[in-house]
Amino acid sequence: MNQSVFKxxxxxxxxxxxxxxxTSSMGKELAEKLLPSSDIDEVIENLSHTQEASNILISSEPPFGGIHDIxxxxxxxxLGLVIEINSLLDILNTMYAMRNLKKFxxxxxxxxPQFKEWAKSIEIxxxxxxxxxxIVDEHGxxxxxxxxxxxxIRREIKSSQRRIKTNLDxxxxxxxxxxxxxxxxVTIRDERYVIPIKQEYRQQFPGVVHDQSSSxxxxxxxxxxxxDLNNDIKQLVIDEKREIERILKVISEKIARNTDxxxxxxxxxxxxxxxFAKAKLARKMHATMPEINDEGIVNLAKARHPLLNKDNVVPIDIRLGEGYRTLLITGPNTGGKTVSMKTLGLLVLMTQSGLFIPVQSGSKISIFQNVYADIGDEQSIEQSLSTFSAHMRNIVNILNNIEHDDLLLLDEVGSGTxxxxxxxxxxxxxxRLMEIGACTVATTHYNELxxxxxSKEGIENACVEFDIKSLRPxxxxxxxxxxxxxxxxxSKRLGLSDTLILRAQQLIKADHAQFENVLNTLENEKLM
Structure with a gap:
């Protein structure tokens, strides 16, 4: 898959x-590494996982709590190393999660069927x-x-501490x-119990000085x-530490034997x-699983761009691959031509990543080997290239690599000159693209196109509708x-005088004016 198209x-x-x-860091890691696949069988399998999880989410959700990346x-x-006690708690909680998921x-x-088979393979x-x-409690x-x-050891430590307390009291x-x-x-200095004594009574109070105040x-x-009691406790604490290290070493060895x-x-x-993350995303987007093919056929009903607010975006219908493999979209600036094209491209990438897409149920989408795009302002200051030159360099590179089973998105093809x-x-x-047979969606302002x-077989016109009355797409x-x-x-609705508009109509070429009239008639028929 072409990498630049992702950006x-x-x-x-x-x-x-x-x-x-x-939910888990390991699940997030898999999501971060997700890339589209061009293998139709792999895509169908990945989509089936999303579907299976979506079916379960309708009534319940698996217990993913407590999973740590261990x-x-x-x-x-x-490697023979000994793990810390708090790390032992992470392993224990993760093993609880294994048991809970298997039970669920x-x-x-x-x-x-797929998830039950996976869960069945979890070894308790x-x-x-x-x-x-x-060994470890819930606090680590x-x-x-x-x-x-x-x-x-700990019993003796507590006994010695009680004797010290009695003595100090x-x-x-x-x-x-x-x-x-x-x-x-009573306070502690150097892990030993001490009493704060005034400096002038040092000689009257027998004992060992461990510290003094700043003054x-x-x-x-x-x-x-x-x-002697403090000495006993210090030795017991050393013994306790040694025993804890021994216990951790033994349990680490047992964990090592079960690593696989x-x-x-x-x-x-x-x-x-x-x-289930894929299923939750589908639920959030109100997305569905499209019908998959590898013949270049796209028929998306009520498709929405997944990064736009679903309450504001206008759903569109996109058809490609049946009767024509090239779609030429025209219309005014800010009318949604580029968004329409990007919607198709992103939905293709999502589908090939095993994700549901925000379209009406029953929509069809093809699996493409590669998705190419030349969209936006490609001016390269570093390479001293104009917008036209940068676009053309990109297009040349695409033409050298594109094949029949690829998808190409071309924004304002041929513009900038x-x-x-x-x-x-x-x-x-x-x-050239039609000769290759690649599926292509292009936008343009050129009437010649x-x-x-x-006049050509295999290419179809399309436009983004514009409301003349409201002057809005x-x-x-x-x-x-x-x-x-x-x-x-x-211009007329914005207040330009009839005289200027009439003069403009006289100046425009007759064939162009006639062509515009035909377009307006066709568009009005579509709206009826």
Whole structure:
């Protein structure tokens, strides 16, 4: 697929919308990497996943909560590294999610053959899950029950802390010591319990100095009566740390032995989350699954540009590939020609990415090998190229690569140069594209091209409807009718004098005036 077209058609904005619909970081990652496929079987399969998820969303939604991206943690354990306790909680929560998803699809009453098969392949590692659950609590801390030794150590730490508290309470309540205290409290310095003592009573209060206040008036002293107890606690804390490291090493080794199963489960959960993200996006857009073909046939009813507000955008009907493979759209500026063309291009990319599109049910769309576009102001200051030169360079590159089963979007083909030469170039380019057989949608202002489309097989005129009374485009796409310029009618309604308009009509070539009259008649017939 041609990469530059993604930027032109703003495909990345669709991807961002899709990412926002995913629950897990792994699902968002799949959305970020999504690219259109030109393989019709792959597209149909991907669309079937979106359809399956959409059917389920009507009545329920899978439990995707608690999923973490644990792939890097699994890689660490497989390399023999030890993971941290909080990381262990991420793995445990993700294993809970695996169990919940498997249960959801097992009990799901809605027909969901693909997802049920995926969920069935999720391996529940019950023994490992229970062992991790016995180690870490819901706050990410190691449980006392993680091992018999850890329980013993922590029990002794608490016992020593109680003895210290009793001893310190006795000191703080001793009336002989009251004048020594800066504050009648116990605090901690260097992980040891200390009492704030006034500097002048240092010699009267036996103990070890661990710190002093910034003013020097207060010393933080560890009473001699609890030195041994503090030493005991310090040793127990070292023993606790060593035991925690041992427990984490053992459980990391057990996780490493199950890495393949856990990675497979993560992949399944990510795919499920991704599929439901596509379904949620479809629901948000009020989108449907089109009928797919690979014959260049497009028949989109009430198509809406997916990046425009659905309440304001005017739906259009787009037909291509049956009777003609080239569509020439004409009409006034700001009338919606480019938007119509971009709508088709973006809907093609979305479909080939396995996404539903905002069209009426029953619409048809083709799978193209490549989508090319030459849209917008392509002026290149860096390369000293005019708008015409930049467009022509792009078109030359496209013509060197485009094939029969590709789609091309050409905006204002041949513009930016002398109108007569530009029209001639545009006709020759369109003739070449028709020889190749590529599906082409082009916009133009040139009257010569409107006549060209009437005289050639395989090309059809179209226009964006314009309301002369309101001087506003209706944005409806009318296929089979070229657009008139409406310059005289618009000028008259804007207040230009009849004398000037009459003189303009005298100056314009007779054949052009006659052609404009024919166009107006045809357009009026379409509106009746």
């Amino acid at each position: 032109t058609l703003e495909y990345a904005k669709i991807i961002t919308m899709l990412q926002n619909m995913a 792939r890097s943690l699994l890689k660490k354990t497989s 699809f097992k009990e799901l009453e809605i027909d969901s 590692l019950g023994q490992l899950e229970r062992e991790i659950d016995n 801390s190691m449980r006392d029950s993680a091992s018999v030794e850890l329980m013993r 006795g000191i703080l309540k001793n009336p002989d010591y009251q004048k020594y205290f800066q504050d009648n409290i 020097g008036s207060t010393l933080f002293i560890e009473p001699m009566s609890i030195v 199963s856990l990675l497979h489960n993560c992949e399944i959960m990510a795919q499920l989350d991704f599929a 002398d109108p007569e030469e530009g029209a001639a170039l545009a006709m020759s380019i369109l003739e 409107k006549t060209f489309a009437y 209706t944005y409806r796409l009318l296929i089979g009718t070229p657009g008139a310029s409406n310059a005289f009618a618009i």
